[in-house]
Amino acid sequence: MKRRDFLKSMTAVAAGSVLSAPAVWSPAKAQARKETLLLVTENGPNNLDIHGVGTNRPGYEASWNCYDRLLSHAKKTLPDGSASYDRDKLTPELAEDWTTGDMSATFKLRKDATFHDGTPVTAKDVKWSFDRAVTVGGFPTVQMKAGSLEKPEQFVVDDDHTFRIDFLRKDRLTMPDLAVIVPGIYNSALIKKNASEKDPWGLEYTKSNSAGSGAYRVASWKPGVEVVYERFENWKGGPLPKLKRIVWRTIPSAGNRRALMERGDADVSFDLPAKDFAELRSEGKVNVVSTPIGNGIYYLGMNVKNPPFDNEKLRQAVAYAVPYQKIMDAAMFKLAKPMFGAASNQAQSLEWPQPHGYDTDLNKAKALMAEAGFGEGIDTTLSFDLGQGVVSEPIAILIQENLKQIGINATINKVPGANWRSEMAKKSLPMMVNFFSGWLDYPEYFFFWCYHGQNAIFNTMSYVDPDMTAMIDGARKAAGEGDWKTYDKDVKGFVTKAFNEVPRIPLFQPYLNVALQKNIGGYCYWFHRQLDYRSLSKA
Amino acid sequence: MLQTIGRRLLTVIPTLIGVIVVTFLLTRVLPGDPAVYFAGPAATPQSIEEIRKKLGFDRPLPEQFVYYVSDLAKGNLGNSLSTGQSVVEEVATRLPASAELTLFGLFVAMVIAVPLGILAAVKQGSIIDHACRVIATLGVSLPVFFTGLLLVYVFYFLLGWAPAPIGRLDIFYSTPDRVTGFYLIDSLLAGDVETFRAALAQLILPVVTLAIFSIAPIARMTRAAMLSALSSEFVRTARASGLSPYRVVITYAFRNAMLPVITTFGMVFSFLLGANVLVEKVFAWPGIGSYAVEALIASDYAPVQGFVLTMAILYVMLNLAIDLLYGVIDPRVRLEG
Numbered sequence: 001m002k003r004r005d006f007l008k009s010m011t012a013v014a015a016g017s018v019l020s021a022p023a024v025w026s027p028a029k030a031q032a033r034k035e036t037l038l039l040v041t042e043n044g045p046n047n048l049d050i051h052g053v054g055t056n057r058p059g060y061e062a063s064w065n066c067y068d069r070l071l072s073h074a075k076k077t078l079p080d081g082s083a084s085y086d087r088d089k090l091t092p093e094l095a096e097d098w099t100t101g102d103m104s105a106t107f108k109l110r111k112d113a114t115f116h117d118g119t120p121v122t123a124k125d126v127k128w129s130f131d132r133a134v135t136v137g138g139f140p141t142v143q144m145k146a147g148s149l150e151k152p153e154q155f156v157v158d159d160d161h162t163f164r165i166d167f168l169r170k171d172r173l174t175m176p177d178l179a180v181i182v183p184g185i186y187n188s189a190l191i192k193k194n195a196s197e198k199d200p201w202g203l204e205y206t207k208s209n210s211a212g213s214g215a216y217r218v219a220s221w222k223p224g225v226e227v228v229y230e231r232f233e234n235w236k237g238g239p240l241p242k243l244k245r246i247v248w249r250t251i252p253s254a255g256n257r258r259a260l261m262e263r264g265d266a267d268v269s270f271d272l273p274a275k276d277f278a279e280l281r282s283e284g285k286v287n288v289v290s291t292p293i294g295n296g297i298y299y300l301g302m303n304v305k306n307p308p309f310d311n312e313k314l315r316q317a318v319a320y321a322v323p324y325q326k327i328m329d330a331a332m333f334k335l336a337k338p339m340f341g342a343a344s345n346q347a348q349s350l351e352w353p354q355p356h357g358y359d360t361d362l363n364k365a366k367a368l369m370a371e372a373g374f375g376e377g378i379d380t381t382l383s384f385d386l387g388q389g390v391v392s393e394p395i396a397i398l399i400q401e402n403l404k405q406i407g408i409n410a411t412i413n414k415v416p417g418a419n420w421r422s423e424m425a426k427k428s429l430p431m432m433v434n435f436f437s438g439w440l441d442y443p444e445y446f447f448f449w450c451y452h453g454q455n456a457i458f459n460t461m462s463y464v465d466p467d468m469t470a471m472i473d474g475a476r477k478a479a480g481e482g483d484w485k486t487y488d489k490d491v492k493g494f495v496t497k498a499f500n501e502v503p504r505i506p507l508f509q510p511y512l513n514v515a516l517q518k519n520i521g522g523y524c525y526w527f528h529r530q531l532d533y534r535s536l537s538k539a
Numbered sequence: 540m541l542q543t544i545g546r547r548l549l550t551v552i553p554t555l556i557g558v559i560v561v562t563f564l565l566t567r568v569l570p571g572d573p574a575v576y577f578a579g580p581a582a583t584p585q586s587i588e589e590i591r592k593k594l595g596f597d598r599p600l601p602e603q604f605v606y607y608v609s610d611l612a613k614g615n616l617g618n619s620l621s622t623g624q625s626v627v628e629e630v631a632t633r634l635p636a637s638a639e640l641t642l643f644g645l646f647v648a649m650v651i652a653v654p655l656g657i658l659a660a661v662k663q664g665s666i667i668d669h670a671c672r673v674i675a676t677l678g679v680s681l682p683v684f685f686t687g688l689l690l691v692y693v694f695y696f697l698l699g700w701a702p703a704p705i706g707r708l709d710i711f712y713s714t715p716d717r718v719t720g721f722y723l724i725d726s727l728l729a730g731d732v733e734t735f736r737a738a739l740a741q742l743i744l745p746v747v748t749l750a751i752f753s754i755a756p757i758a759r760m761t762r763a764a765m766l767s768a769l770s771s772e773f774v775r776t777a778r779a780s781g782l783s784p785y786r787v788v789i790t791y792a793f794r795n796a797m798l799p800v801i802t803t804f805g806m807v808f809s810f811l812l813g814a815n816v817l818v819e820k821v822f823a824w825p826g827i828g829s830y831a832v833e834a835l836i837a838s839d840y841a842p843v844q845g846f847v848l849t850m851a852i853l854y855v856m857l858n859l860a861i862d863l864l865y866g867v868i869d870p871r872v873r874l875e876g
Contacts, residue, residue, distance in 0.1 A: 036711075139586065251823045253821050419838075
């Protein structure tokens with residue numbers, strides 16, 4: 001009977017505490033609340049180090065805030081008043097100064113910077129970190145390569161606080177590639193101590209420990225539950241952040257994330273359905289900041305290697321059948337930038353993304369269908385990543401409806417998130433709704449991944465065309481050498497060609513949406529689409 | 540008694556071997572390629588190959604199996620790729636979270652359902668009997684994620700009585716030192732009443748959600764078992780002998796009706812432990828069900844294998860405990876080893 005009595009009394013306590021729960025704040029806790037930020041998202045990190053095997057997007061955020069890089073970007077104000085990183089202006093972070101020569105760049109490191117454990121940051125750490133990034137393989141190595149950073153021999157220690165990079169070739173992406181998340185500076189002495197023969201780069205250690213010199217360090221991490229950061233009081237890479245503690249909780253239910261925001265319990269939330277953001281904005285209880293995702297496009301891709309979409313006329317017919325405006329209204333709730341309805345397919349500027357000349361015109365589409373020899377109609381499948389289902393599913397359904405009207409019977413194929421990449425890698429899906437965005441915001445970078453003859457995984461259409469490849473390579477080379485006339489010609493050339501032959505139909509440029517309480521200031525959009533805690537403040 | 544337990548445990552071994560082999564094979568035939576998944580964005584075929592090698596998936600299946608079993612023998616369930624932690628450690632922190640929630644939910648369900656079932660059987664056809672039927676039907680027909688969200692909407696969002704549904708503790712409380720992994724018990728052991736209250740407050744809505752769902756099978760089973768007990772000869776004899784109604788119903792009828800009720804408890808408990816994923820998702824509860832589902836979505840083999848193995852062991856233990864309980868409750872039931 002004793003146990004029963006105990007449990008009975010517990011139920012009584014339970015009933016009591018429900019009513020009094022909001023009243024338990026002591027003054028000390030209220031103060032802590034002012035210096036603490038509660039961030040809620042759908043997923044948490046699986047690895048605190050972007051160099052790790054299979055680190056997910058939230059893991060990038062941990063890396064960004066816990067490690068410094070040599071360079072960072074300045075900030076600018078966008079036309080709508082929100083802040084964004086400035087692609088064209090690099091600023092010092094760990095390097096206080098740098099000079100770029102013809103075939104090398106030399107960096108002067110800050111002499112007072114230390115890692116979280118107090119060890120000074122030296123050029124040796126920089127070299128070790130860069131060697132690690134180009135050697136460990138997987139994503140970090142590929143990302144370094146995108147800036148022509150490929151071999152350890154390129155990284156030279158001149159003295160304790162002078163570091164040099166020798167260029168393999170002239171590449172305009174080399175310097176911006178030093179300011180992305182991957183080339184963070186790691187505490188080499190600490191990591192080496194925790195490395196093993198099987199794991200010479202200490203990936204196991206950095207997986208769950210932050211070993212950098214960044215503004216925050218991870219105080220505790222419970223995978224799938226929460227990350228708690230503490231401010232690094234000796235941070236030298238910039239002005240000391242205002243928030244002492246960041247608590248990042250994983251809240252899987254979108255409805256609850258919205259409820260937490262509306263009740264004022266959470267401070268910042270990403271990952272809400274577009275509808276929720278639209279409603280939150282019109283209700284006006286919290287701030288909603290929407291920034292177009294740089295170099296990012298939602299698109300309808302068609303596999304040009306196999307019939308029937310190897311037929312250009314058929315692809316154009318599809319491009320005239322897509323209900324662009326309906327997608328903007330009903331799927332995106334207008335939280336996106338339209339990418340259709342330009343005067344023609346001729347590229348007007350060097351801006352990317354830019355709108356193409358197609359618009360919804362079913363009669364034209366039907367005529368093109370007949371011209372292509374598919375007057376009697378075709379059957380195909382339209383695939384999308386279930387992990388992106390909130391956005392992709394309504395788009396796919398709207399497209400399916402219109403395709404039916406021009407005689408294309410598209411069955412929708414929902415691919416679970418885990419299989420999406422392997423399905424993409426097979427390059428056998430006839431049609432897909434997908435998203436790609438490039439960190440480095442340059443058209444040639446986008447086209448290098450998506451349209452180049454190297455047929456990278458993001459060239460989901462398997463589009464290989466010698467002229468296209470030549471123009472992309474030409475633009476990359478011209479940008480490296482500063483030959484802006486050729487660059488202009490090549491960029492406009494490949495954009496126009498991509499629109500005319502239309503292996504992928506750009507649908508819209510999505511926004512990165514974030515909901516913030518009104519007392520949270522200092523939010524800034526970054527190319528990596530994760531939250532930078534360093535500039536945030538809480539009134 | 541000890542001998543029976545020992546003999547019983549021996550029969551468990553082939554079951555476990557079967558579970559190990561089957562889960563290993565099943566996870567390998569899952570669609571989706573973990574190497575591609577973990578190669579992340581901007582992967583090239585070369586980087587995918589590097590990762591496949593690093594993860595050991597380039598070796599033949601029998602070799603992978605030998606590695607797996609030898610690790611298992613050392614108590615190592617491997618590392619989860621998607622959370623980066625050892626599976627043993629994760630299961631050890633997440634199982635108590637689920638168990639605390641489930642046990643508490645089951646307890647609340649029992650406190651309501653058993654008396655309800657008994658009353659419904661004793662007063663068959665009365666208002667209470669109808670109420671029991673209605674409650675049971677509602678309980679099973681409302682999906683848990685719906686009741687969960689509804690409770691959150693009413694008690695958190697509209698009324699503000701319940702704390703924010705952000706997991707086991709509000710962010711300003713620190714986790715009590717781990718002894719049992721049950722926050723309620725650990726915080727009391729540490730003498731921290733405030734944390735105890737905070738943990739309890741977080742528990743109430745998910746517990747009620749689970750209880751609403753599990754009242755139905757328990758109440759219906761109690762009622763049915765009680766009805767058959769009440770209509771049996773010995774109850775009639777007891778009544779005819781002029782024993783008090785309480786004595787007849789509780790001491791004679793209910794004791795005999797307890798066997799099927801206990802069986803239902805066992806089933807509901809093991810079902811809930813693994814299947815309350817939806818409740819865990821709604822309340823951001825760091826339990827074992829959501830862990831397994833997330834791992835499955837990421838084609839993350841080790842946690843799925845670890846989860847199935849843990850559940851199999853739990854299920855076996857539970858069945859053993861229930862079998863032993865039978866003997867205690869009803870001496871006529873003896874284990875035939």
